[in-house]
Structure formats: C-alpha cells, structure tokens
Amino acid sequence: MSLIENIIRPEVRSLAAYHVPDATGFVKLDAMENPYTLPPDLRDALARRLADVALNRYPTPTYIALKQSICGRLGVPSGFDVLLGNGSDELISIISLACARPGAKVLAPVPGFVMYSMSALFAGLEFIGVPLRADCTLDREAMLASIAQHRPSVVYLAYPNNPTGTLYREDDMLAILKAVGDSGVVVVDEAYQPFAQVSFMPHLPQFENLVVMRTVSKLGLAGIRLGYMSAGPALLAEFDKVRPPYNINVLTEAAAEFLLDHLDVLDAQASSLRGERERLAAALGTMPGIEVFPSAANFLLIRTRRSGQDGNTVFGRLLAQKVLIKNVGRMHPLLEDCLRVTVSTPEENNWFLDALRTSLTP
Ligand SMILES: Cc1ncc(COP(=O)(O)O)c(C=O)c1O
The missing domain is CATH 3.90.1150.10 (Aspartate Aminotransferase, domain 1)
Known part of the structure; x- marks a missing residue:
C-alpha cells in the first residue's frame, strides 16, 4: 500500500x-x-479604514461589534445572536462536525447546494438526497416520508435553492420544521436572500430546531468570505465550540463593519x-x-x-x-x-x- x-x-x-x-x-x-x-468614494474610505487595522494582532475573539451590526441591520430577531463563519461554507462544516454522532444523517432536497453532501461526507455522516419534483419544486410528501424513515440530525433547505432558483413554499418548510421536531435541526440557507426578499429569521423564536444561515457573498462581498447563522442560544453555543478561534480575519472584520454602515x-x-x-x-x-x-x-x-x-x-x-x-x-x-x-x-x-x-x- x-x-x-x-x-x-x-x-x-x-x-x-x-x-x-x-x-x-x-x-x-x-x-x-x-x-x-x-x-470610488466608498473604496477610498474603505482603504483608509483598512490601513488602520492592526495586522500584528489577533482579532477580538468575540467579534462583538460586527455581530451587533449584523443583528441590528440584517433582521435578526431581538434576543438572538449570530455565529460567524469564513463564508457559509465554513458554517456548513461546523454544523456537520458538531452533529457527527455515530450513525447520524444529513438530509436535503436534490439537486441542491453541493457542500451539504460534501461536508456530510467529510464529517463521516450519511447524506440522504430527496429528489425535487420535475418542475424543481419541493416534494413535500417525499420529504416528510424520508424524514420519518431516516430521522436526520440535519436537514438543509436552501431558500431559494441553488442551482434551481426555486423558492420553496413556506407552508411546506413549516411542515418540515414540525416533522423534524427535536430529533434534528433544520438549516434554512438564505444565501440568496437579497434577491428573494423573504426570510425565516422571524420564525426563530417559534422553533428551537431552526437555524437561519446567510452570507454576504451574493450581496457583493464574496471576496471577504463572511457568513453568519442565527439560532436559539443553546444551539448556537454548541456550534460555537466547534468554530476555529479567530476564524474571521481582521481585514474581513473591518471591511464588513465598514460596509454594513453603507448597506x-x-x-x-x-x-x-x-x-x-x-x-x-x-x-x-x-x-x-x-x-x-x-x-x-x-x-x-x-x-x-x-x-x-x-x-x-x-x-x-x-x-x-x-x-x-x-x-x-x-x-x-x-x-x-x-x-x-x-x-x-x-x-x-x-x-x-x-x-x-x-x-x-x-
Ligand atoms: C445555497 C448556497 N449556500 C451557501 C453558499 C456558499 O456561500 P459562501 O460564499 O458564504 O461560502 C452558496 C454558494 O454558492 C450557495 O449557493
């Protein structure tokens, strides 16, 4: 060998x-x-802001100012916090790592975002793909049957979905959240929220098992690599244990803080x-x-x-x-x-x- x-x-x-x-x-x-x-004027102002960043220091480990700005400006319900990732790709792997109990499964409609299955595979989780209907809408019955059969620890619903662009029906998503119950988390991936203009953020207080994940990539900041997710405090605290310390670098932190003032x-x-x-x-x-x-x-x-x-x-x-x-x-x-x-x-x-x-x- x-x-x-x-x-x-x-x-x-x-x-x-x-x-x-x-x-x-x-x-x-x-x-x-x-x-x-x-x-151009914003680029110049950003350059001046970045010039002041202390590159010799680690980031502030709590990212408190950036998190407060995200929560205040991007529709996170009051009383809810966010966890930051190096793009939402990193958040997906944090979720997989934290949930990788022996025999645990990840379920998502297919075709969907490829990182859900890849990250499940990397963490040693089984991935269950449930086909969409021929018109790329969600097959509610098939999803509910598969959830009942597999009891997945993680369900991903991209809202809207990549690569189809489909915005699943809200009542189908709510039925899935209820069916999964306390046996798994349902991650609503809102990477394309600026173009869909609808969100599951307001549902966070109702569902203990709901995670809402977003990224600034599609909004115009793909290069800085910043994703965030919100969920109830107990769940977020567990995911935070898996997050690598200092995962958001000081330049990303400063650029995001600056640009959130110019949304x-x-x-x-x-x-x-x-x-x-x-x-x-x-x-x-x-x-x-x-x-x-x-x-x-x-x-x-x-x-x-x-x-x-x-x-x-x-x-x-x-x-x-x-x-x-x-x-x-x-x-x-x-x-x-x-x-x-x-x-x-x-x-x-x-x-x-x-x-x-x-x-x-x-
Ligand atoms: C549905 C979905 N989620 C997440 C991502 C990844 O976003 P990020 O750039 O934050 O890693 C993408 C990227 O294409 C996506 O399509």
Missing part, C-alpha cells in the same frame, strides 16, 4: 477536487457573483439585479425551445433541450464566444440539458443573450 492509501480515507481519495475554471478573458457568469464594485449601496445593486433577472427571464422566455425555471435568486436555470440543441453543445458554443456559465447537466438527472447563468449588468446580460442566440442556431 502506498502512503496515500495508508493514510487518506477511501471516500476522500475517490473524490475529484472541487474544480473552479479559469475565467480569464471570459464574461464570468458562472458563480452568482455581484458584478458591481463599490463606488444602501449594496441594496441598490441587488435591486437592479432583481430588475435585470426579470428582464433576462422574459428575453430567454421568447427564445424558441428555451425553458426558463422561475427564480428568486440572482441566477436563472434554463433547459435547452426543446431548442434542438443539447446543453453540452450550447455550453461549448458559449465558451467559444468567451461566455462562461455553469453546465449543471451532469449534477442530477432532473437537470439534464440544463445550464445556470448568473444575472449580471445589462451589458453582460445582453452579451450572454446574443451569444446564446448564436449558440442555438443549427
């Missing part, structure tokens, strides 16, 4: 590394980023992206054979099959025109011939629409 076989877990060895394509020279519409940067700028960007989402969806809807799924996020899922071109061909032709979107066709059988495109500026959206039209011609 080689060194690698001797020491690395087989389930890790059999994985392919998470592949992020090089986007140099491409119109980058693959990662649900906000295309807008900060206005209006980011909110205005999100608002124009919501408008562009509607315009892009309408334009796609007029293209012969293109199926557009309803989306409450900053991306759209489309299916090309009825256009006479399969998803892989269209994806390849877009790449040849220097437009990078995400080919999700192999993620799950429900997504055959499906592509996911990030909503961007009017110029980039037009560029994509033109390139897609060209890609669909036989």
